[in-house]
Amino acid sequence: MAVHLDARPPVAPAPRSTRPDRGTRLSRLDTKYSPYLYIAPFFLLFGVFGAYPLGYTFWVSLHDWDLLGAEHPFIGFDNYSQLLADPDFWHSVVNTLGIFVISTVPQLLAALWLANLLNRQLRARTGWRMAVLVPNVTSTAAVAIVFAVLFGREFGMINWLLDHVGVSAIDWKANRFAAWVAISTMVDWRWTGYNALIFLAAMQAIPRDLYESAAIDGAGRARQFWSITVPLLKPTIIFAVIISTIGGLQLFTEPRMFNSGTNAIRGGPLRESQTVTMYMFENAFAPHYNFGYGSAIAWLLFALIAVVAAINVLLLRRLGGGSRKEVSR
Amino acid sequence: MFTFTRRRLAAVALVAATALLGTTGCGGDDESAADGQVTLTVDVFGQFGYADLYQEYMASHPGVKIVERGTGSNLDEYSPKLTQWLAAGKGAGDVVAIEEGLLVEYKANPQNFVNLLDHGAADLKGNFLDWKWNQGLTADGKQLIGLGTDVGGMAMCYRTDLFAKAGLPTDREAVSKLWPTWPDYVKVGEQFTAKKTGAAFLDAATNTFNTILLQTAGNTSGYSYYDTDNKLVVGSNPAVRQAYDTTMDIIDSGLSGKYGSWSEEWVSAFKQSKFATIACPAWMTGVIEGNAGPAAKGKWDIARIPGDGGNWGGSFLAVPKQSKHQAEAIELAKFLTSAKGHIGAFKLKGPLPSSPQALADPAILDSKNSYFSEAPVGKIFAEGAKNLKPVYMGPKNQAVRTEVENAVRTVELGKRSPQQGWTDAVANAEKAAAK
Numbered sequence: 001m002a003v004h005l006d007a008r009p010p011v012a013p014a015p016r017s018t019r020p021d022r023g024t025r026l027s028r029l030d031t032k033y034s035p036y037l038y039i040a041p042f043f044l045l046f047g048v049f050g051a052y053p054l055g056y057t058f059w060v061s062l063h064d065w066d067l068l069g070a071e072h073p074f075i076g077f078d079n080y081s082q083l084l085a086d087p088d089f090w091h092s093v094v095n096t097l098g099i100f101v102i103s104t105v106p107q108l109l110a111a112l113w114l115a116n117l118l119n120r121q122l123r124a125r126t127g128w129r130m131a132v133l134v135p136n137v138t139s140t141a142a143v144a145i146v147f148a149v150l151f152g153r154e155f156g157m158i159n160w161l162l163d164h165v166g167v168s169a170i171d172w173k174a175n176r177f178a179a180w181v182a183i184s185t186m187v188d189w190r191w192t193g194y195n196a197l198i199f200l201a202a203m204q205a206i207p208r209d210l211y212e213s214a215a216i217d218g219a220g221r222a223r224q225f226w227s228i229t230v231p232l233l234k235p236t237i238i239f240a241v242i243i244s245t246i247g248g249l250q251l252f253t254e255p256r257m258f259n260s261g262t263n264a265i266r267g268g269p270l271r272e273s274q275t276v277t278m279y280m281f282e283n284a285f286a287p288h289y290n291f292g293y294g295s296a297i298a299w300l301l302f303a304l305i306a307v308v309a310a311i312n313v314l315l316l317r318r319l320g321g322g323s324r325k326e327v328s329r
Numbered sequence: 330m331f332t333f334t335r336r337r338l339a340a341v342a343l344v345a346a347t348a349l350l351g352t353t354g355c356g357g358d359d360e361s362a363a364d365g366q367v368t369l370t371v372d373v374f375g376q377f378g379y380a381d382l383y384q385e386y387m388a389s390h391p392g393v394k395i396v397e398r399g400t401g402s403n404l405d406e407y408s409p410k411l412t413q414w415l416a417a418g419k420g421a422g423d424v425v426a427i428e429e430g431l432l433v434e435y436k437a438n439p440q441n442f443v444n445l446l447d448h449g450a451a452d453l454k455g456n457f458l459d460w461k462w463n464q465g466l467t468a469d470g471k472q473l474i475g476l477g478t479d480v481g482g483m484a485m486c487y488r489t490d491l492f493a494k495a496g497l498p499t500d501r502e503a504v505s506k507l508w509p510t511w512p513d514y515v516k517v518g519e520q521f522t523a524k525k526t527g528a529a530f531l532d533a534a535t536n537t538f539n540t541i542l543l544q545t546a547g548n549t550s551g552y553s554y555y556d557t558d559n560k561l562v563v564g565s566n567p568a569v570r571q572a573y574d575t576t577m578d579i580i581d582s583g584l585s586g587k588y589g590s591w592s593e594e595w596v597s598a599f600k601q602s603k604f605a606t607i608a609c610p611a612w613m614t615g616v617i618e619g620n621a622g623p624a625a626k627g628k629w630d631i632a633r634i635p636g637d638g639g640n641w642g643g644s645f646l647a648v649p650k651q652s653k654h655q656a657e658a659i660e661l662a663k664f665l666t667s668a669k670g671h672i673g674a675f676k677l678k679g680p681l682p683s684s685p686q687a688l689a690d691p692a693i694l695d696s697k698n699s700y701f702s703e704a705p706v707g708k709i710f711a712e713g714a715k716n717l718k719p720v721y722m723g724p725k726n727q728a729v730r731t732e733v734e735n736a737v738r739t740v741e742l743g744k745r746s747p748q749q750g751w752t753d754a755v756a757n758a759e760k761a762a763a764k
Binding site for chain 1: 405408409412413415416434435437438440441535589590591592593594595597598601603725727728731734735736738739742744761764
């Protein structure tokens with residue numbers, strides 16, 4: 001030990017103590033390495049539950065893997081080439097993106113509006129703020145079942161209400177666009193309040209004097225909202241968009257529970273509301289039990305999310321930079 | 330030195346603890362009780378009607394406790410779960426129910442199940458209808474995967490109140506005479522629909538399609554989507570085309586309520602009396618009672634099925650190799666599939682025995698179902714059961730059936746013309762079979 005200590009190069013920072021001992025050396029090692037140990041649990045868990053399944057799924061996707069079969073012959077990228085030429089897969093991609101767009105856009109607008117309302121001087125303000133989060137606490141499955149009943153063709157309340165205003169009944173499950181709208185409603189019901197709270201937190205960080213000076217300059221409430229609140233919220237909005245992207249592209253419970261009966265996983269006889277995750281499930285489990293093909297779908301979904309997330313990051317750079325300029329008065 | 334060793338130790342311990350957390354999650358389900366009691370888990374779907382039989386078995390076997398899972402669940406939810414358990418080598422019950430459609434897939438991978446022939450099951454052959462016994466055997470006949478529970482002999486269930494409203498006879502003999510064939514059934518349906526009772530004539534075209542197909546196939550070639558060489562014959566088997574065309578007539582006459590079978594709407598339609606007839610394999614009587622509820626008691630009755638005979642569904646009990654109590658599980662499966670077990674199940678929930686002894690038993694033959702206006706269900710179903718003609722099922726039967734029925738459903742919903750629907754059915758079936 002002592003030899004090592006003596007061998008230290010003279011360029012090393014001057015020791016605080018004139019008599020360096022093992023304690024200080026180890027304490028430096030400690031400072032250097034223990035942070036890694038402190039963050040290790042995350043990476044360990046990520047390795048076990050994130051990286052390993054990812055790698056294993058990829059491995060499976062290179063095989064003709066019958067879920068129950070004893071042998072799984074290696075077939076290279078056959079599953080992928082078959083998948084890229086599979087119209088049902090692309091159909092599910094379009095469904096997923098469609099539902100994503102018509103759920104996320106109104107959702108974020110509504111959340112922004114809600115947050116703005118909640119940011120005002122209200123009676124029982126905390127109560128209101130908690131209330132918008134209630135849909136998020138209820139079980140997704142329960143929400144989906146209730147909504148599936150509301151959107152029923154013959155016995156649903158929505159069609160009953162439509163009937164009262166003279167609109168003829170809509171077959172929500174058998175019409176592709178109607179199914180998208182119904183599922184988007186479920187998603188929005190659940191996530192609008194959550195995003196509103198995120199926006200609210202960001203709004204409260206905006207200095208009050210900005211609004212005061214705007215008011216002196218004669219800006220009305222609407223003008224203040226669009227010219228001060230929204231630009232300063234841009235990074236938060238981008239955050240909400242990314243979170244919604246990840247959730248939206250993996251949408252499963254809502255569309256799955258929206259459909260009931262035999263092979264609900266198909267999302268309707270013409271796959272009207274089948275998302276990518278549902279298509280993955282249909283292939284990996286009942287009725288096909290083709291685990292390899294299902295794994296290939298999972299990987300393409302991963303790629304799809306990566307692409308959409310990359311687009312979001314680009315947006316974030318541009319818009320985020322823009323808003324920073326606006327802040328630096 | 331001592332201080333930071335301890336600190337590092339703490340860090341290491343933290344990592345170890347986290348790692349352990351991951352493993353304990355999967356390792357903590359040792360179910361064997363300390364007191365020498367064996368708990369047997371039975372996985373089922375729908376209604377198998379075993380509750381009373383369990384009580385009896387537990388009374389005579391004090392060391393055994395039986396837990397049933399999945400009662401009332403949908404077959405579509407049950408099958409993937411069971412398959413996952415088998416693939417994972419963990420999680421399945423000690424005795425599992427397998428529907429005949431899924432059995433063909435499991436027979437292709439028999440290594441997941443105990444070979445019941447190694448456990449004295451060969452002596453039980455006489456307890457089952459021949460074809461039911463053979464269905465449980467692998468292709469080479471060397472392994473018996475499952476012992477038969479029920480068969481799905483057919484009838485037509487109908488609502489007497491709706492028939493009366495439409496001016497049709499309500500007596501089951503008279504109703505049976507209305508429809509010797511499916512075209513007659515369509516004609517009665519047209520008369521019914523013309524009276525505008527506010528209800529449809531039947532629940533879903535897919536259910537009727539499957540009934541006609543199994544009947545036609547049973548009476549002709551003996552196979553439906555696959556021939557006995559496991560070649561896909563959706564497009565060339567006349568039985569499939571004939572069933573499809575008859576179903577198109579039904580759709581064309583506007584007889585279907587278009588409720589997707591087993592959907593929430595379908596269940597609601599039972600409760601709201603929205604259709605008058607439903608093709609009724611024996612096990613369906615329990616489903617109808619469950620869906621329509623006590624309010625509809627005495628409003629249903631059972632008549633002859635149009636056409637002749639047919640078998641839809643029926644299940645088997647098997648013991649997965651992963652069971653830790655195989656010997657006990659095999660004994661229980663044998664008990665539940667004995668003639669006595671078949672009778673007990675029939676009495677409770679109506680699944681029709683596949684045991685000739687049970688079918689000849691007065692307990693079955695004389696039984697009446699009070700929910701179905703005291704219909705002599707034993708006589709109606711048991712008499713036809715011995716002459717049932719089974720339909721062969723190929724390896725991807727479930728996936729192919731799904732495609733064909735979905736094609737029928739697109740026509741029913743007006744999304745496709747009958748001709749387009751047929752093209753879809755054949756093309757999608759081929760695609761599904763290749764997956």
